[in-house]
Amino acid sequence: MSRSKEDPVFNRVEELRLQQGLSRQQLADAVGVHYQTIGYLERGEYSPSLLLALKISGVLGTEVSEIFSIRPFRKSR
């Protein structure tokens, strides 16, 4: 359910979530969405709203720009 397949939003949600030892369900509960929404988001099949991106940023303790980007993240990060 990406808003635009032509303009994908890349993210590091899974990487940062796993670093924090959070399950999808825990992150989903913390930001008030369904666990599948986190799953779709991590797979790049859904681009979150600004509000959801800010909430995720708050829970993961990382700047939004460090989590979401319109350019692919480098693997080494």
Next chain:
Amino acid sequence: MAEKKRNRIFWLEGVTEHEVLKSLNDRAPSRFRQQAARRRLVVTMAVLIFALAVQTLLPATKLQTYLEFTLLAAVVVLYFVLRKAVRHIADSPTELLDERQIAARDAAFTVAYRLLAVAFTFYVLLYIAHDVLQGDPSPGSNETRFGVMALWISAAMLAAALPAMVLAWNLPSEPAVED
């Protein structure tokens, strides 16, 4: 003592709060978690609804009546399976969904509305064909009335099921709780 939460009924959507929440949080494995299986269900539903409409052109015989009732029963059963296959997202009120689910539901309704416009043209043509093939039926005869009724039931079922059908078609395969 914890107060038991009241199960709200959403009359317009035809769902209850518990039904939606149970469906959204259902972790039981189901083939309909996969897009391919959901798409097969959509195709089957479309074929059955189409058959229900087209069979009204057949001569009114006992066999045609059995066929009509069988198709009608199958369409109704599949309608409920389809609703469950998309976790009731197509029929849920906004307050029970998150932003992705709301976006998916609304996108499905937009596509379904456009498809319905085309489908209703088909139904009008079928209605005319039904009239022509009937020849000169006695006005108000049971055969004519029921034939036309099945046509409109088919249209109503399509209108009811189309958002869920579009959603079932478009939703990617579901991610597991933890992949």
